[in-house]
Amino acid sequence: MSxxxxxxxxxxxxxTAVAAKVGLTGMTIGQxxxxxxxxxxxxxxxxxxxxxxxxxILRHTRERFVxxxxxxxxxxxxxxxxxxxxxxxxxxxxxxxxxSGCLFVAASSELDDRPGPVRDAxxxxxxxxxxxxxTVVGTAVSEGxxxxxxxxxxxxxxxxxxxxxxxxxSRLLRDPHALDRVHRAFESLITHAGQPA
Amino acid sequence: MSxxxxxxxxxxxxxTAVAAKVGLTGMTIGQxxxxxxxxxxxxxxxxxxxxxxxxxILRHTRERFVxxxxxxxxxxxxxxxxxxxxxxxxxxxxxxxxxSGCLFVAASSELDDRPGPVRDAxxxxxxxxxxxxxTVVGTAVSEGxxxxxxxxxxxxxxxxxxxxxxxxxSRLLRDPHALDRVHRAFESLITHAGQPA
DNA sequence: ACATGAAAAGAACGACCGTGCTATAAATGG
DNA sequence: CCATTTATAGCACGGTCGTTCTTTTCATGT
Numbered sequence: 339m340s341x342x343x344x345x346x347x348x349x350x351x352x353x354t355a356v357a358a359k360v361g362l363t364g365m366t367i368g369q370x371x372x373x374x375x376x377x378x379x380x381x382x383x384x385x386x387x388x389x390x391x392x393x394x395i396l397r398h399t400r401e402r403f404v405x406x407x408x409x410x411x412x413x414x415x416x417x418x419x420x421x422x423x424x425x426x427x428x429x430x431x432x433x434x435x436x437x438s439g440c441l442f443v444a445a446s447s448e449l450d451d452r453p454g455p456v457r458d459a460x461x462x463x464x465x466x467x468x469x470x471x472x473t474v475v476g477t478a479v480s481e482g483x484x485x486x487x488x489x490x491x492x493x494x495x496x497x498x499x500x501x502x503x504x505x506x507x508s509r510l511l512r513d514p515h516a517l518d519r520v521h522r523a524f525e526s527l528i529t530h531a532g533q534p535a
Numbered sequence: 536m537s538x539x540x541x542x543x544x545x546x547x548x549x550x551t552a553v554a555a556k557v558g559l560t561g562m563t564i565g566q567x568x569x570x571x572x573x574x575x576x577x578x579x580x581x582x583x584x585x586x587x588x589x590x591x592i593l594r595h596t597r598e599r600f601v602x603x604x605x606x607x608x609x610x611x612x613x614x615x616x617x618x619x620x621x622x623x624x625x626x627x628x629x630x631x632x633x634x635s636g637c638l639f640v641a642a643s644s645e646l647d648d649r650p651g652p653v654r655d656a657x658x659x660x661x662x663x664x665x666x667x668x669x670t671v672v673g674t675a676v677s678e679g680x681x682x683x684x685x686x687x688x689x690x691x692x693x694x695x696x697x698x699x700x701x702x703x704x705s706r707l708l709r710d711p712h713a714l715d716r717v718h719r720a721f722e723s724l725i726t727h728a729g730q731p732a
Numbered sequence: 733a734c735a736t737g738a739a740a741a742g743a744a745c746g747a748c749c750g751t752g753c754t755a756t757a758a759a760t761g762g
Numbered sequence: 763c764c765a766t767t768t769a770t771a772g773c774a775c776g777g778t779c780g781t782t783c784t785t786t787t788c789a790t791g792t
Binding site for chain 2: 768769770771772773
Binding site for chain 3: 564576
């Protein structure tokens with residue numbers, strides 16, 4: 339990997355952390371230059387514009403998300419077991435990622451009223467994520483682990499709601515029971531979707 | 536009401552709408568002045584600082600939230616009926632408010648990593664809101680409408696999760712089934728907390 | 733080791749930021 | 763209707779924004 343690509347990656351890693359704290363819009367080039375120890379123009383030379391940088395940040399984060407959340411789940415057996423890994427990996431991701439929670443969650447409310455290519459990229463990512471959950475749930479249904487009347491999209495919606503709530507409880511409210519709460523809620527989801535005893 | 540108070544209110548109303556779109560931090564004085572047709576300094580004279588303005592925006596929004604969400608619920612009979620009104624009022628609030636969703640939801644992820652008095656004010660508001668839900672749930676339990684083992688705080692957490700998810704589905708994803716989704720999820724919550732048939 | 737191309741820095745730009753100060757205009761009470 | 767308070771506008775400040783252009787430093791292949 340050439341020197342250019344190397345620093346470019348380093349910038350993106352740092353930028354992801356900064357963006358998670360102050361938002362994709364709130365993040366500034368100068369701030370980023372200070373954090374990376376580069377000059378503003380030296381840093382800026384790696385990207386076409388701030389908007390392009392924001393999109394690259396999302397792409398970079400998406401790659402890491404696939405590595406750390408999606409891939410581990412795909413290694414688990416299909417159905418509920420995979421769903422559990424998916425959920426646990428997400429929680430781990432949100433706890434570890436940049437010490438500032440999940441960037442996608444932060445960007446979601448930041449960009450929901452700001453049309454443009456950055457928002458479009460985020461919407462694609464979020465749709466993919468919900469679709470991924472729904473697919474795994476669908477397998478659990480067709481394998482008979484979940485009741486046949488369970489709606490995979492609705493389940494995905496409710497499970498996704500828990501990830502949003504966890505970020506809220508953990509990062510904003512600093513609730514010491516946040517982890518416990520989100521796990522209990524997830525177990526409740528699973529239980530109610532399962533076959534009656 | 537004096538002229539000053541009048542324009543001050545008008546500014547806050549407009550500022551709330553702007554803040555819901557671009558965030559409390561993203562909002563600027565100049566932007567606000569243009570929107571209200573005032574000069575920057577004329578507008579600024581009503582507030583001690585931008586930070587003070589942000590806090591006033593939250594206070595103003597909280598007042599309206601009490602009027603439009605909390606009060607209607609308090610007029611309903613205690614227990615589950617009141618819980619339903621609380622939820623429905625919130626959905627109505629989030630659909631109507633400033634055409635940009637609930638400011639508290641937007642501010643939650645914006646401020647979760649930005650310490651200071653604005654964040655503190657928001658945390659207070661969110662805690663009050665969760666406490667309010669938990670209290671109503673507590674009544675439903677003690678009146679026997681909900682099972683005695685239902686944890687009011689956990690229920691509040693999960694119901695709050697739905698409000699976050701609704702904002703996400705409705706404003707970011709523009710999901711046409713968002714309203715349907717959130718209602719089904721809420722009914723599911725209520726059902727599972729109720730006495731078994 | 734050196735020529736060549738890539739990477740980083742420097743300096744500058746117009747624009748807008750939050751925030752003061754001063755002057756003008758408008759509302760208010762006697 | 764006038765005096766006085768109150769509300770708004772004008773203007774300027776130091777600073778930072780995103781972005782561009784030019785120059786210098788560095789990495790790379792032969």
